[in-house]
Amino acid sequence: MKKICLLFSHNLTAEQKFDIENKLEVKEVYSLPEKLQDLWSQVPTDRDLKFGKYLAEIELFLNTTLSKGDYVLIQGDFGASYHMINFCKEHGFVPVYSVNSRLSREVIENGIVKKYSEFKHECFREYE
Numbered sequence: 001m002k003k004i005c006l007l008f009s010h011n012l013t014a015e016q017k018f019d020i021e022n023k024l025e026v027k028e029v030y031s032l033p034e035k036l037q038d039l040w041s042q043v044p045t046d047r048d049l050k051f052g053k054y055l056a057e058i059e060l061f062l063n064t065t066l067s068k069g070d071y072v073l074i075q076g077d078f079g080a081s082y083h084m085i086n087f088c089k090e091h092g093f094v095p096v097y098s099v100n101s102r103l104s105r106e107v108i109e110n111g112i113v114k115k116y117s118e119f120k121h122e123c124f125r126e127y128e
Contacts, residue, residue, distance in 0.1 A: 002025055002026045002027060002028075004020055004029050004030065004071040004072065004073060005062055005066055006031050006073050007058070007072055007073060007075070007081075008076070009037075012029075019121065023123070024124060026071060030066075033061070036061055039055070039058060051079060052083065054080075058084070063091065068093070069092065069094065070094065071094045071124075072093050073096055074096070089127075095126065096125060096126050097127060098121050099121075100122060101119070101120045101122055102117055104118075
């Protein structure tokens with residue numbers, strides 16, 4: 001039975017939930033506990049941040065929750081994501097990300113240019 005853990009700062013869309021269940025054939029979806037979600041969503045801007053130390057509790061959570069071959073949806077801070085992609089590969093987890101199409105439009109209102117973007121989930125892709 002496949003599982004997935006979300007290292008992700010947003011709520012899943014209906015399309016993403018459908019893909020997780022039907023394309024990835026996942027039966028259990030794990031979100032991070034609140035404390036760990038805060039770590040993932042609010043990565044400090046310290047120049048010398050050591051991700052191995054900063055993300056150690058998330059690594060422990062993954063190691064105790066998942067089995068080899070299970071998925072981890074990773075999207076967020078580039079440095080934290082890079083670290084966790086490598087961690088997952090080293091521990092036999094499958095790191096994936098959501099591929100989205102983007103529709104963008106600009107509107108000028110009262111001399112101000114406003115840009116609106118819409119994202120639509122297309123599929124999950126494995127980090128290589």
